[in-house]
Each structure stands twice: as C-alpha cells, then as structure tokens.
Amino acid sequence: MLYGRNDEQARISSLLAGAREQGRSGALLLRGEAGIGKSALLDHAADLLADGDGARVLRVTGIDAESGIAFAGINQLLWPVRDRLDGLPGPQAEALRAALSGSGPSGDAPPARDRFTTGLAVLTLLADLAEDGPVLCLVDDVQWLDGATAETLLFAARRLAAEGVVMLFAARDDAFTGTGLPELPIERLGRDDAERFLAGHGLSPAVRDRVLHESGGNPLALREFGMAGARLPDGSRPLPVTDRVIARFQSQIDELPDKTRLMLLIAAAEGRGYMPSLLGAAHELGVGLEDLEQAERAGLVEVSGRSIAFRHPLVRAAVYQGAVAACRLTVHQALASSSEDADCRARHRASAALGPDEDVAVDLQDAAERARKRTGYATAARLYEQAAYLSPDMDTRGARFRAAANMALQAGRPDEAEDFATKAGALTDDPAELAHLGHVRAVVEYERGNRRAAARMMVEHAAYATRDDRAAMLRAGAAYAWTSGERPALLRAAQSLPDDTFVGGLALLAGDDLEHGVPLLTGLVAQARLTTPEPGVTADLDETARLALILGDDEAALELATVEAARCRLNGLIGALPGVLRTQAQAQVATGRHTDAEATLIEAISLACDTGLPNDEWRLSAVFARVAAVEGDESRLRDMPEKTGGALGLLELGLGRYDDALRHLEAVPHQYSADTMLATADLIEAAMRAGRPERARAPLARFRAWADAVQQPWALATALRCEALLADSAEPYEQAVRLHEKATRPFERARTELLYGEWLRRARRRSDARTPLRSAIEIFERLRAKPWLDRARAELRATGESGSTSIPTAPVLLDRLTPQELQVVRLAAKGISSREIAAQLFLSPRTVEYHLYKAYPKLGISSRKELSRLTVEPSST
Template sequence: MTAQPVAVRDGLVGRGTELALLDRVIGGIEHEGASLLVRGQPGVGKSSILRAAAETARHRGALVLPASGVESEAMLPFSGLHQLLLPLMSGLVALPPVQHDALSTAFGAMAGPPPELFLTALAALTLITDAAGSRPVVLVVDDVQWLDEPTQDVLAFVSRRIRHDPVVMISGLRDGHPVAISAADVIEINLPALDAESSRVLLAMSGDLTPADQRAVLSQAEGNPLALVELPTAWRSAGIDIFSSGPASVPLTTRLEHAFAARITELPPLTRDALLVAAVNATESLAEILAGTAILAGVGVSTECLEPAAESRLVAFDHVGVRFRHPLVRSGVLYNERLRRRQAAHAAMSEVLRFEPYRQVWHQAQSVDGPDDDVAARLDDSHVESIRRGSVLSAITALQRSAQLTSDPETRARRLLLAAQHAFGLGRADLVHRLVDAAEINDLSDLDQARAEWLRELFSEGKLGDSARVRELCALATRSAESGGLDLALDLLSSAALRCWWAVSDQSERAHVASTAESLTEAAADPRRTYAMVAADPLGRARQTRIRLETITAEGVSNVDQLRQLGMAARAAGADPLAADYFNGAESKLRERGQLGLLSQLLAVQAAVCLDLGNWRRAGQSLEEGRQLAKDTDQSTWRTGTVVVEAVYEGLTGDTDPALRHAAEVEAACAGQVAGDFRSLVQLARGTAHLSEGRHAAAYAALAPIFDPLGPCHHPREQLSAVMFLVEAAVGCGATEAVRAVVARLETLAETTQSPILGVHLLYARPMLAKNADAERLFQLGLAQDLTRWPWPRARIELAYGNWLRLGRRPAESRVLLRSALATFEVLGARGWARQARAGLRAAGEQIPIDGAETQASTLTPQEMQIARLVASGLSNREIGQQLYLSPRTIGSHLYRIFPKLGISSRAQLASRMSDL
C-alpha cells in the first residue's frame, strides 16, 4: 500500500486538516460568525496558520484586522485593542456617545474617569459589527497570552457575541497560558507536532544536510517546525554542534532560545545593543529603539545597526518598526545578556520616554536594584493611571514593584495591602493571600492589621459558622472605627454579617453583629450599616429595617452601590416590593455604566424577588442573562447562586427534571460547606418541583427541613419564602397537625418582625389550616388586603378559596375565583397550579380543556420575551443591543425567530400583540 504524500500548502507542511477547517469557517462567514483558538507549543506553527487564514480571508474579500501580543507590552492597558481596531477608528464618531467616550478614554484620546471594561467591550463589538455591515470582518490575533489584560477580556466578550454577525475571530495561544478567551465559546484547534514524514519533508526544504545531520535535527526538533528550520541555521552560523550540546532533558523551547542566543553572539556589538533595547521596549517603534540604542552605546546610530540582525533572519524592520521574527528570538536576546546590561537598556529607554511618564516609570523600576523611594513613589502614582486605563493587573504589578523598592516597612505594607484589595476585585484568592502574607512580614498599624484580616476574610477558607471569628471581626470593626477607619469598620461588619447569613445559627451571635453595627451612629445614613444589621439578624431587625427603608425611595438614590445595598437589605427584611424597586433602579444604572460583574450578581437576587412577588417572566429573563454574565465575568460563586434560583424557577413553572438536576448540582457544590442559604433554596426547588406534579408527600419531605432551626437546611429569611408551599404540601398529604406548630411559631414571628413576605404567606396559611367555620372569613380577609404587588400569592389564595367554595357546593362563586387564579397562573407559567385551577373549573361545571392550549407567549424563551417587550416599547435593534450588550444583528436574529412564534410579520404588529399577552 502506497503512503499518502505529505500535504504542502501556503508553505505549510502537514497542516491540511487545520487549514481546511479554517477555510470552511471563513467560507461560511456570511451565514454565521465564529471564534477559533489555535493552541500549541512555541514554534509549532500557530503564527503561520494565522497568516494563511488571513490571506484566505483577504482573498474572499473580508476586512482583516490583525493584532499581536508582545510580552513587554502587557502592562500597557488596551494597547492590543488599539492595535486591532486602528483601521476602524473612523467609525468611532458613529458610536453612541457613552460607547464613544468609553473607547476614547480607554485609548487615552479623552480624559475622564476609568471606563467600565464591559462598556468598552460593547463599544468594540459595535465598532466591529458596524464595519461588518459593509463587508465581512476577520480578526486575526496572535500571541493572545501576551496581550494586556483588558484587551484579553474585551476579546472574550466579543468572541461570545459574534455568532449572528459576519465576523470571525481567529486567535493564537501558546500552551500553558490560561486566558479569558480560552473560557469563551470557541472552536479549538490544537496544533500537534509534525509526524515523522512531515518533519522529513520540512527539513528537506532547509537545504542540504548529511544523513547524520538530518537524524540529529529530527531527534532534537521533536516535530517542531520552528526547530526544524532554525536549528540547522543556528548550527551553521554558530559553527558548533548545537543539537547535541547540553542534557537531553533541556526543554525544546530552551534549546531554541540557546540556538538564537548563539547566533546573536556573532553579531556586531552595536547590533546587539539595538536588539537588547528592542527586547526591553514595550513597542516596536523604530524611532524609540534607535534613540535608546544611541544612549546605551553612547554613539549616534542609524538603521545600519539593524542590518546584520535582519540578514541573520532574527528581525525584520521598516521605517516604522522593528519586529522579532519569533518571540523566542526576543527571549533569546534577554537570555544572552547579563542583568547589568538589561538594567542599562531599561535606563536608556527611561531617558527616551521622559515625556511619557507612565511608560517611563516601568523602565526606571527595572533599571534599579532597590530600594529607591523616589521610583517607588512614582510607581505607586502610576497604579492610579493603570486603574484609570482599565488594567487592574498592571496596577497590582506596579504596587508590588513599588513595595519592593520601598524602604519604610509601614509604607511597604500599605502598598501591598492596596494591591491585595485590587486582587480581591479580580476574584484572585491566591494573589490576595500571597500579598497579605507579604504585607504581614512588615510592621502593621492597627488599621492595616484590621485591613489585612478583612482581606483574608473575603476569601475565608475556614469554618463559616465559627462564632469566635464573628466576634473577632466585630472587635476589629470597633477598633477600626475608633481609629478613624469607619469605612473599614463597615466592611468588616458586612463580612461578619455575611457569615451570619450563610452559616451562623446562634441568635446571640447574630444579635451581637447587629448591635455592633447599630453602635456606629456616625454611619447612620450609610446603607452598609443597614445591610449589616439586617443580614446578620433578618428576623430581629426586619421591622426596624422596613420602617427605615420606607422613607427612602429608589428614585431619590443616585448611587448604584447604595441602591444595591438597600435592595439586599430590603430582601433580607422580607420587603420584596421595596427590594424590587431598588434593584430595578440599580439594574438600569449598571447597564448604563457597563458594570456587568455587579449586574450578574444583582440579577440573581432580583430573580429571587420576582419569584416571591409573581413577576416570573422578569425572573426568567434575569436568570438567563445573569447566567451568561456570570460566565462572562468569571464569577463561579454567583453562577451557583443563579443556578439555585433557576432551580426554584423551574420547580415553580413545572420543569421538574431540570429543577431536580440543578438542585442536585448546587447541593454537590455545597458539599463540605455550611451554606444554609443555598441549601434552603435547594430544598425549596425540590419541594416546588414535587408540588407542581402533585406529589404532596415528597414535597413535604423536601420542605420540612427548611423550618428546622437546628438543621443544615434552615435559613431564617429563606424559610419565609417557603411557608405557602409547606402548608399546601402538608394539607395534601395529611400532615396538618405537624405543620400547625410551625405556623404557630411563624405567627409569633410575624407580630415581632412585621415582615411583609411572612405576612402575605400567612394570609394563605391561616384559612388552609383553619376550622371550616373560620376558613371563609380568613380567605376573604386575605383577599381584602392590597396584594397588587403580590400577584402570585393572591392567585394562590384565589385557587384555594375557589376550591373551598366548590367543595361547599357554591360553584358559581368558585368559578369567578378559579378563573382569576387561572389567568394569573397562565401569565406566570405556573403549569402545575394552572392544571389545578382548570380541574377545579371543570368540577364546578365550566367547559374547559384538560390542558390549556399553549399560549403564544409561552413559546418564547425568557430572552426572546425580553427583546419582544423592548421592541414593542419602540426601541431599535441598536438601542436594545446597547441595553443587553449584544450586537444589533443578534437582536435581529432573535426577532427572526420571535415573529413566527407570535404569528406576526412586522415590528408594527408586535406592540399590539404584546399588549394582548
């Protein structure tokens, strides 16, 4: 059997499969966008694959936008994004003002506060998809691992949102580097080493080699294309047997660096100076590199000094810039030079950049051994600029290096703790602990010691139910407040309150946290104090919190953080209508500002409030969007929070199997943790799923543990959302006597807490458990209350009262209530309770199908319903995209599916149809 010939295309050997995949994706760009990630070891051919893809795209008429990461540029925020979008800058003026300003500020073209990352990302997406309206766009991004951090996050955002646009993103990533885009929804191409035959074909292209030389190269190259090309060249130019030198265990990457270094040693001294300056510089600017070389060498230079390096195929240059042929050439240059020489090159560049202080200070920091308090102070100042530009990692690195160069221990510790605070904002527990450890080696002031304890607490790995730790946090808060650190005191108390919310069951500990927060009278107007009090002790502080919150309207609060905190406090107090108002205000502001990380957190809690009240469509929309945003912003804890609320939503709407599956998923995630909040919601999801199917005994078994104060599934606030379901399950399976004791305890709580949600649930529980003679009066009393903001509990009471009337042989009266309940259940999507209402109506003599016909609205997904309502309100696709952080074409693709589901063909018909739903 004859062996198949090795495929050679575009100068690439043995890459036919990969190139064919890229051809298919680029060929289908008009129909579907995509994101591809080409992975592999250094030298395996990623850049060559990307160049071939770019040529294919150009040949097909696409606009190709290239960019490449450079290790030394990683500290320059948005430098990679600027490189990528430079050809599109003429379209900047057409962006919505808020997006225009965000992108302009990120690129340094406008002064202003730090742009929110995801608002900048939306601006980039809009710029790209606008350009794609004229011709397809292909983004070709090499060495993603060395792009600056904000650019990586923007590309991950864009990658998830181009499926419905004629846009393809092709990225190259070196193995071993976790980056944001690798967690996005991408097609991965893992480039392996070449097989033996392909290796021999490629090696044959490198010139004449003796059989012995060929065997040596093939053995050392291990199928790596760069090694197959460069190792023979290095051997010839260096005149040494570089293949067999050194131990065989030396990694191939290191051997390639050594190979390049060996070639560099043969270059003239001035050329080596120029290469060293190019290697330490953060840009490819020819002017900067020549200026730095002149300072380093002490003589005037021209491009002639670069010619020997170009002839040796180490660099390429033109009148604009100098580019290393491969990143390993750059690292080979640095490997070949002593520390003093590298420091001297940095010092030279710091002189060149005297009018660019942000870049200059980085070179100064690398040119000194330390300590150097002047450079340390300038680095400290520069971290503020890094934050303004949107690069938190750059800010952390600046503070770390600043601390290394700082002579005063207290100042050194302060800078390290500030870096740790920024690391917390990134969710980097490992980095927080490492920075706090480094800070605590120094002498800490009382405030700094308290700050260190707070930072450790943020990623606490200890026992959440540790009462001693709660007391310790309260003591630290008190001392901080006495030392003038009121903000820190409130942060510490919020952490203590969060421990209580999750795990602490001892009421005395809860009361201690609340009273400590209450003692901070100078912070009486701060929502953090209100939140700490009621989150620590939801039942003991519910009444006090509700009274205070009723004086604060959402419209009167402009600060988004305060709105979030007020909403959390309102929900903890059971004041769900107030919580909904605060969350709605916060949501709109977070969308405007592009704060998607906080938005994902808010949507999960907002959904829980909507479920309590009876705005389930809004809950479904919040959950669907929140799940995606938690993934986009890499917040695994909040993703779990979203999933557990989603499980409750699925249980209520009759999606039993997904509800039980998600409940089990969250339960597994909580293994080994206390997490009373999550565990309580897991049982609520199971209980509602069983109730929806009419399995009362199973529902009661799932719900009863929520009300056991000594059990692991008990939570003082979450139990209040489960009262109606417990009572319904108990009545259905004959456990009314057992549940009466629970309700009696809750009646006492209702008097002391005046919790709105508990009061509403008891309006249902009282007639359900009452003697027959008292039931009607209690049903009527419940329906006489103002339940405008509580449509779900109102419908539950109507259903129960309607069935009571029917069983009492009053069918005409019962039908009025059952019809009203059914209408609400159908709007909500409460399929199990809708079935009960239909069954009651049929038993009361009304002709009604056994299963209600599927409404047009019920065929829409939560996101489709959200988009349909926004279109019906008169917003354009572009305006909707701005709200939902999607491209206008993605909105259009959703409408393409929405119209036939609703039996319409135009936007004009949509407003009328939505008003009927």
C-alpha cells in the same frame, strides 16, 4: 505553505465563511508551544479574508515589554480605526477614548464606568466595522498582552453573535487559561509532514534524521535546524524543543560583532520596536542603526520605517537571555533615560534596579495609578506589586501590597488579592492596616462561598478600622451575616453601629423583634421609592430592593430593581448588573412572571460568565430553584449546585411526598424574611397533610406574627390559609381568597383556591367548589405548575365537572420566543432603536436585528410597525 494543518485550516475557513456568507460571528483560541505554527495559522486566516470585498483585518501582538501598560494592546489593535469612535454610544466612546489616549479622570476620582465598558465599546466598534464587510481580529501571543486589553478582548469575544466578526487568539500552552472560548490545540507535525517540510533544504539522510529527531515535529525547530544543517547545537543533552531553538539562535548571535549584539540587546530590552527610544539608548551607548546590518542579513530582525521587529519572539529571548546581567542593566538604564513615555521609563528603571529603590518604586506607583484611573485594575495590581518589592521602607512596602490587593479585588482576581493581602499583613502590626486587609480577605471568602466566615471576619476587623472604613465594613458584614444566617455577627454589627437603620433593622428581625425591626426597614424602602438616585450610584437601590424582598413587598422590590438595572445599563455599569438582575428575577419569580425571570437570569448568567465572574453563576442559578420546584421539575432541581431546603420541600409537597417535605422544611433555618417565611407556610401544609398537626402550631404562630408585621396582602392571605388548614373552617379560606384578589404572588393564590376547593368538596358543596378550582387551574397552567395542576384537575373532576377539565386559554405568542428574543422584542415595541437596545443589553446592533428577524415569524408579524400593536409587556398580577 502549511504542512499537516488541514484540519486547523478547515476550522478557520469555516469560521470565516460563516462571517462572510451568513453574518455569523465566532471566536477561537489556538493553543500550542512556542514555534508550533500559531502565527502562521493567523497569517493564513488573514490571507483568506483579504480576498473579500469590504473585509477588514485588525491585528495585535502581545509584547512582554508592554504587559505593564494598561490598554497597550487595544491601542495596537484599534489605532487604525480610531476615527470610528464618534459613532459609539456616549459612555462607550468615553471609555474607548480613555483607553486609546491614556487619559483618565482627574485627581483621585474613580472612573464613572466599570472595567467592562471598554469591552462593550470594542464589541460595538467591531460590529460597526462589519457593516461594510466581515471583520477578522487576530490576537497573537496573548500571554504577553496587558491585563486590561486581555479582559477587554475576552468580553467582546464572549458576546459575539451575529455581527460577522471573527476573533482568533493564539496563546502558549500554559497561558490564558479559563477563558471559556472554544480552543483548538496545535500539535507537532507527524513524521511524513515533517519530512515534506524539510524536502527543500537539501539535507543528507543522516542530517535530516538528526533534524527530525531534534526538532520533535516543531515547525520552527524544523526550519531553524534545517537551515543549520550539520551545525546544530550539541544534542548530547536532552533539552525541551524551545531551549534547543533558543540555543540555535544564540549560536547565530554569538557569531555577530560586539556592536551588533549590543544593538540587538537594546532592541530586545526595549521590546516594543519603538525606534526613537531605541536610537536614543543606542546613541548613549555608542552604537547605531547601521550596527544591525549583519543581524538583518542573518534574518534575525527586520527594520522597517520607525520600528524594529524580531523574526520570532524566541530570537528576542535568545538575545536577552544570552547577555550578561551587567550589560542588561546598562541597557535598561539607557532606555530609561531616553524614553519619553512615563510608563516605559518606570519599567526600564525597575529592570535596572539592583535592589530596593524608593524613587523607582514611586514611578511604578504613579504608573499603577494611571492604570487604575483607566480601569486597568489588573495592570495596576501588577505595578503595585513591583513597587512593593522595590520599597526600602517596610511600612511603605506593606501599603503598596495592600493597594495591589485592592486592585486585584476590583479586577475580579480573588486569589491574587488574598496573596497580596497576606504579604501586606506580614509587614505591619498597625490595627487599621490589618483591618483593611481583613476587609479584603472577607470579600474573598464571600466570593468563594464561605459566607458565614466572611461575615465574622468583616465584623471582627471593622472594630479596628478607621472611622471612614468602619461603617462600610459593618454594613457589609451585616449583609453577609443576614444572607448566611450568622446571627451573632449581625448583632455585633448592630451594637457597633447603633444609628444605622439598615443594620439595626436586620438585627431586630434576627432578634425576633418584628414590632421595631419591620418599620425601620419599611421606612428605608419607602424613602428609596421617593428618591431619585444620582447617576453612577448602584449599591443603595439594589440593597433596598433586597430589603423589599425580605419584607415581601414584591412591587417595591420589582420597581427598585428595575430602576437600578436601567441605570446600570445607561451608565455602562456591566459588572454590577448581574447582582441587580438577580434581585429583579427574584421579584419576578415571586410575582409569577416566570418567563421574564428566566430571561433576566439568563442575561445575568451570561454577563457573569462574560465578565469572568463564574462564581456568580451558581448564586444566580439558585433563583431557578423555586421555579423548578413550582413546576415539579425534580431532575432539574436536584442537579442545581445551590438549592435550598425550602425549594426541595416545596417540590416534595407538590409531588405528595409529605413526610419528605416536612423533613426538608423543618431543616430550613428560621429567619423573618419572605423566602424563609414561605417555607414556613409550606411546612404548615406539609405537617397537616402528613397527619402531624402538632408540628404546625408553632410555625403558624411565627408566620402570623410576621404577616401582621409586614402587612402585605399576599402574606396575610397565606396566613389565613394556614389557619384554615388547622381550624378546618371555611371562613378563613373565604377571607384569604378576597385578600388574594388585591395581592401579588399568583401561585399562593392558586394554592389557597385549591385548598378551599378541596374543603368545599369535602363539605359536599360541589357546585361552590368549582369556581375556586377553575381559577386555580388557570393560574397553575400559566405557571406550568404541573403537580399542582394535576391535583386541581383531579379535584375539579371529583366535583362532577363534565367535559374537559382544562381551562381554554389563548396561545401566548411570547412563549415562543427565546429569553433574549423576548427582551429585544419588548424594548423594540417601545420604539427604542436597535442601537439603543444594543447599548442597554450589552450586545451589538446587528445581534439585536438578528433577534428581531428570528422573532417576527414566531409572532406572526413582519415589521416593527406591527410589533407596536402587540401586547408584549408582562401582565400585572
């Protein structure tokens, strides 16, 4: 019976009822000190679900001894359902088989998937199991899970939706933080509940009061001290409850025979309860299973089948901490010699090492490589760190710290990567080694948002890198430099890598050489559109799509980003996808597909959070800034953590605050890319509206030069619009309107038509003005560009337009859908199955079906067959 846990039990019961009755999923993290009753609440949840037909309970308990074995926890959780792997999509099944079997790519080849594919596979597998009834996953002692398992389970938990799966985690107070999961703190029992807990122990009032005082309301302490009665540890010194409980266990252990204590120590050091290893070490040390009899009778351990389990982790801690160091080392040596598992053998050899030992360090390095090949990068980083500390040779130690830094970087842990890189740097003066560590530090700085510093570091260190690393570092440094405006670093990269078209083209643009720079980059984009990329390669297409955006080639950018996103989905490359989706969303915003861009960005932000990359969220959110500016959503834009002067200037321009717009836009750094050149066009209009034409002439020359170089119809049309503003002439407006008819960027077209309509009205050509103004109103309405729509309607009324100034439009059914419903509906309309859609969107099939179920009534249909008759693809611009 649980005392004082009514609220906690109700919270868990609600989650389980949602899964059982409505197919809802949920996750919850129980947090509290050792002995507070987290495991008891997990047991309670298992008992509640066990009453249902078809229900399934899967359990895993973190074991400190297995924290250095990649996917040890996943094996424990999913081994009973491993026969269900054949039903998973190919890349997911391959990833989960590798996790369960311990196999990875042969040789030095990296995995053909990223580290999140296993998490998606777990999500799909749990959803499949839930087809037969609700599924409950209980994850106890999360603080001791291996890093690969923890990351995998977190990914699955964050993406739960409508599968009928509940995941409950239990962790110590100071562990497993920053997960993003809802948390339930487990507090100590109050006096009344603690007294009820002790009611059956037959304690005298004096002893009961001492137990209540010493235990502090901790249920484990109450039980142990209540059982001890008057034989409590000395309470003269105030110790934390955990230490007092351990002291209580140690007093019990001290009363046992020497052989029993030794056998307990072997079990504590082995940690997993794996009988063959235990008995092998026991035989070598002259003890056996029979020596555990008194420990069993005392309730310290349970022996069943092929395993030994301590009653509570603190019992194991008491056994291990209470043994002298020499005895612990002897036990680890015996366990190492008896272990058949290479990873376990490496762990015990490391625990038995008295000082640096290269043989042991090699074993740990081999274990790290096994973890790496299975995408267990966090585990690999930890093992490389251990290997470094055991390395006698300082150069070898530094190399292993460097490898730990690389693994930490791949695991998405920049702080750890920087720490390892610092330790490695202190052990070497080799220029190539220092260059490699500089690469790590530069990536860390970029992830933290220090992009200019990252660009300088990357380019400076590239000068000392090996030939193989040098080109990659210079390209990365050039990209960092371009995005941050660090022109000297970009020029230096180009000088150091003269034959690289990508770096050279960017440097020429930065140096205002449009004549030579634009053709170089345009050629790269054209070549990419004609090339079929190899499976699994992600960087080149996304890089080229971003080049297309720089050049204002919206169609190429959207095409390349869409192809790259599809390949990431096909190959399960989840970690790379948020960046690709950002590029895709930028192209969608540029071409006026705001609804699509919102769906794309929401998916990207969700994936960034679910993969533990929260720093990417602000970068992704910045794409919304231009949409907010177009829509005149001032509060939304100003609340964004990352907003450009261009977006703020456009907002002020739309709201008619021209002096403020000019101030923001003149502060935008000069750069020959589509984003900044759009700000230049806005600056020209703001200067003219503010009555300062002299501040528009130089920006107009820059914009015209860029438009002539890139030869994009929308850019040429916008240049003509800006010229018309200065010339106060109809002819440039007329040319611009004609160009816009075959161009992308409807917002720019509508703005040109608005300005042309205003000019025609002022020229007393009211009838002629109505046609461009009506067209502008239609576009502004579709883009929800309220400030601009209000201006266009006012202009149309000023021409004497009678009746409603609103252009009648058919209701857009797709606007009724949520972003995720929109994604699902579009894929389903193509005839793609729910299972295939789930694999593409990294959801479970049941969640896909849930979104379709919610979307059908909004679209006025009831089946996939009817969906196929609707037009659900974005309209072309």
